[in-house]
């Protein structure tokens with residue numbers, strides 16, 4: 001029953017509001033009732049005191065007392081009795097109790113305490129208020145004035161107020177429960193949309209976006225969901241493309257090998273032709289082997305843990321310049337290490353070496369004969385930067401967005417027949433991503449290329 005947030009909210013808010021309204025109602029009605037009654041008692045006591053003052057003079061003369069009482073009370077509602085201090089009625093406005101002795105708790109208390117007392121009684125289905133006021137002089141208590149007034153109108157007033165307050169409160173409670181339920185629905189609606197969108201993603205529909213325009217935490221959740229689903233979609237697309245690229249790259253050498261082997265099986269050639277074919281097969285196997293190694297390196301990079309330590313970038317560049325020495329010499333190139341000797345960066349040494357190796361290897365391969373390669377590292381505005389720059393053949397603008405893609409190589413028809421797999425920059429990007437670094441490339445055809453790794457703080 002309470003599985004839905006909207007129902008739970010309606011119930012919880014409803015319960016809180018009903019309880020609050022019930023307490024407020026009770027306090028309100030009780031205090032109104034008390035105020036009304038004490039106002040009445042006060043006015044009755046004042047009136048009793050007035051009668052007591054007059055009666056004091058005539059207590060010994062019952063006839064005058066009765067006629068005086070008649071005179072003063074004829075226009076006033078309610079019964080007025082005057083009695084001595086034993087409860088014996090000396091005068092009665094309606095002459096009914098005259099000569100009788102009355103006893104009740106109000107009279108007893110007033111005689112005992114010699115002070116005004118009030119109480120309530122029921123008579124023939126009527127609510128009666130009794131007020132006893134002492135008649136006193138310097139000698140002490142002389143008698144009592146007993147007033148009884150009909151309370152029905154006050155009781156009726158109070159019960160009418162009760163009905164009004166309770167009906168308004170009931171309406172308020174219903175409105176509160178409806179509002180709480182609507183509020184609950186407003187919250188749960190986007191959650192339902194998000195749940196069904198998540199289910200769609202689980203079912204394979206990845207490019208899903210939810211249309212929730214709330215300006216609160218739910219809106220933020222929807223934005224985060226949309227960003228996440230977009231990322232999943234993009235990852236899925238690149239995974240599919242990666243798979244199709246790999247299959248294609250594997251298929252090409254395999255088809256070539258199969259064709260060559262079939263020709264060898266069917267053919268009746270001499271040993272030289274066999275050797276030539278086997279040589280071609282060997283080249284294709286090398287291609288396959290490089291591809292498989294590249295795939296292994298890529299998965300290793302994805303899975304292996306990254307062990308960061310403080311690395312002196314100048315020392316790394318020196319190490320690699322010695323390592324590449326023979327190749328640089330072969331192409332009569334020079335590698336200048338302009339790194340700040342004191343600059344330390346936090347990186348996984350083996351990954352950093354792999355990254356630099358690929359960039360330097362490219363600069364040598366695609367650099368100008370007798371050209372210059374420059375490695376520089378420093379910090380600008382507290383941000384550390386690492387640059388590798390050459391003055392080689394450059395990269396055409398149209399290829400720049402793709403050079404980091406798996407197996408992407410700039411058009412081989414550039415006529416220089418440079419060997420490569422199109423895997424180096426893919427690895428460079430992966431390593432940078434694992435460190436949280438960004439890469440920028442600036443390049444001009446025949447003007448050189450500059451890779452900037454933005455290391456950050």
Ligand SMILES: Nc1ncnc2c1ncn2[C@@H]1O[C@H](COP(=O)(O)OP(=O)(O)O)[C@@H](O)[C@H]1O
Nearest residue numbers: 362363366394409410420421422423424425449
């Ligand atoms: N320093 C550079 N100068 C010119 N072209 C470059 C440079 N670095 C990379 N490229 C271009 O980007 C492509 C992708 O590079 P990479 O992934 O290392 O593959 P590979 O070196 O195996 O060709 C290269 O084929 C090349 O055309």
Ligand SMILES: [Mg+2]
Nearest residue numbers: 362420424425
């Ligand atoms: Mg390369």
